[in-house]
Amino acid sequence: xxxxxxxxxxxxxxxxxxxxxxxxxxxxxxxxxxxxxxxxxxxxxxxxxxxxxxxxxxxxxxxxxxxxxxxxxxxxxxxxxxxxxxxxxxxxxxxxxxxxxxxxxxxxxxxxxxxxxxxxxxxxxxxxxxxxxxxxxxxxxxxxxxxxxxxxxxxxxxxxxxxxxxxxxxxxxxxxxxxxxxxxxxxxxxxxxxxxxxxxxxxxxxxxxxxxxxx
Ligand code: ADP
Ligand code: ZN
Numbered sequence: 001x002x003x004x005x006x007x008x009x010x011x012x013x014x015x016x017x018x019x020x021x022x023x024x025x026x027x028x029x030x031x032x033x034x035x036x037x038x039x040x041x042x043x044x045x046x047x048x049x050x051x052x053x054x055x056x057x058x059x060x061x062x063x064x065x066x067x068x069x070x071x072x073x074x075x076x077x078x079x080x081x082x083x084x085x086x087x088x089x090x091x092x093x094x095x096x097x098x099x100x101x102x103x104x105x106x107x108x109x110x111x112x113x114x115x116x117x118x119x120x121x122x123x124x125x126x127x128x129x130x131x132x133x134x135x136x137x138x139x140x141x142x143x144x145x146x147x148x149x150x151x152x153x154x155x156x157x158x159x160x161x162x163x164x165x166x167x168x169x170x171x172x173x174x175x176x177x178x179x180x181x182x183x184x185x186x187x188x189x190x191x192x193x194x195x196x197x198x199x200x201x202x203x204x205x206x207x208x209x210x211x212x213x214x215x
Contacts, residue, residue, distance in 0.1 A: 001026060001077050001105045001106070001209070001212075001213060002026075002073075002077060002078050002080075002102060002103070002104050002105050002106075003024075003026075003079045003080070003105060003106050003107070003209070004079075004080045004083075004084065004093075004104060004106070004107045004183070005017045005020070005080065005081045005107075005108050005110065006107055006108065006109045006110070006176075006179060006183070006189075007110030007111065007112065007194060008112060008114075008169065008172045008176075009117065009121060009165075009168045009172060010116075010117040010118075010120040010124075011110040011111075011112045011117070011194045012112070012194055012198070012201060013030075013081045013082065013110060014030060014033070014082075014131055014133070015132075015133065015198055016110065016201060016202060016205055017030065017080075018079075018081075019202055020205060020209070021077075021078070021079040024077050024079070024209075025077060026073075026076070026077030027073045027076065027077065028078070028079050028081065029071055029072075029079070029080050029081065029083070030082050031064060031067070031068060031081075031082040031083040031085075032053075032081075033131055034067065034071070035049045035053060035059060035067075036053075039053070040128075045063065045067065048063070049063065053158070053159055054158040055167065056159045056164035056167035056168035056171060057167070058085055058086065058171060058175060061086055061088045061089055064083065064085075064089060065089060065092045068083055068093075069092075072096055073102075074100065074102075075101070075102040076102075080093075084179055085175065085176045086175050086176065086178075086179065087178050087179055087182050089179075090179050090182050090183070091182075104188060105188075105212060105213065106190060106209065106212045107180075107188050108189075108190055108192060108205060108208060108209070109190070109191045109192065110194035110205075111191055111192065111193055111194050111195075112194040112195055114169065116195060117169065118165060118169070121160050121165045121168075122160065122161075122165055123136045123137065124156075124160060125155060126154065126155060126156075126157055126160075127149065127150060127152040127155075128154070128155050129147065129150050129151075129152025129153070130149055130150045132148075132149045132150075134147075134154055136156070190208040192204045192205050192208050
């Protein structure tokens with residue numbers, strides 16, 4: 001299956017996308033993670049992307065589309081997380097997938113209200129190595145500040161600082177919300193309530209996927 005996971009920053013896309021991908025035996029592609037890895041490695045792409053990311057702005061479509069194109073699976077299953085974030089990106093993705101005769105099966109929309117998002121984003125630290133999120137309160141209570149998943153270092157993302165959080169939510173509403181309309185107009189969206197425990201939300205997503213492709 002080829003799935004796009006849509007939703008605002010802080011909705012839990014990363015956590016859920018990696019679980020769905022593992023369950024389906026599909027590839028998990030997270031543009032935010034790819035960009036952060038490029039920035040950490042100091043590549044030309046990473047350096048030019050970093051200033052956009054730190055401010056909470058979108059990296060230009062041309063850069064993102066080029067970056068994702070080379071990573072799309074060859075007709076196999078995949079879960080896209082953090083992409084597409086603009087209608088132009090969604091159109092480019094459809095074009096590529098049509099060319100590969102491997103169209104998108106489903107756009108899953110994780111719905112979380114704004115107040116909850118602000119609270120989640122301003123209270124989180126993430127593992128620098130595997131991106132696992134932690135509540136800041138928990139994170140600071142940890143004796144060594146390391147990730148319980150991989151031992152990586154926990155950091156507060158530059159774009160999780162209050163000013164950048166507000167900006168990211170505005171950018172999301174202006175540039176990314178129209179992507180939901182784009183997929184709705186072609187009847188490819190399933191909406192899922194993103195408030196609840198990781199397990200609860202995961203079960204809702206699983207049910208939505210099953211409904212789309214009953215076995
Ligand atoms: P979140 O969903 O929590 O905002 P991500 O890790 O998905 O975080 O993305 C972090 C940043 O990376 C974004 O704010 C943006 O600057 C950049 N980015 C990631 N994916 C895209 C994309 N598809 N188009 C443009 N910029 C992107
Ligand atoms: Zn980790």
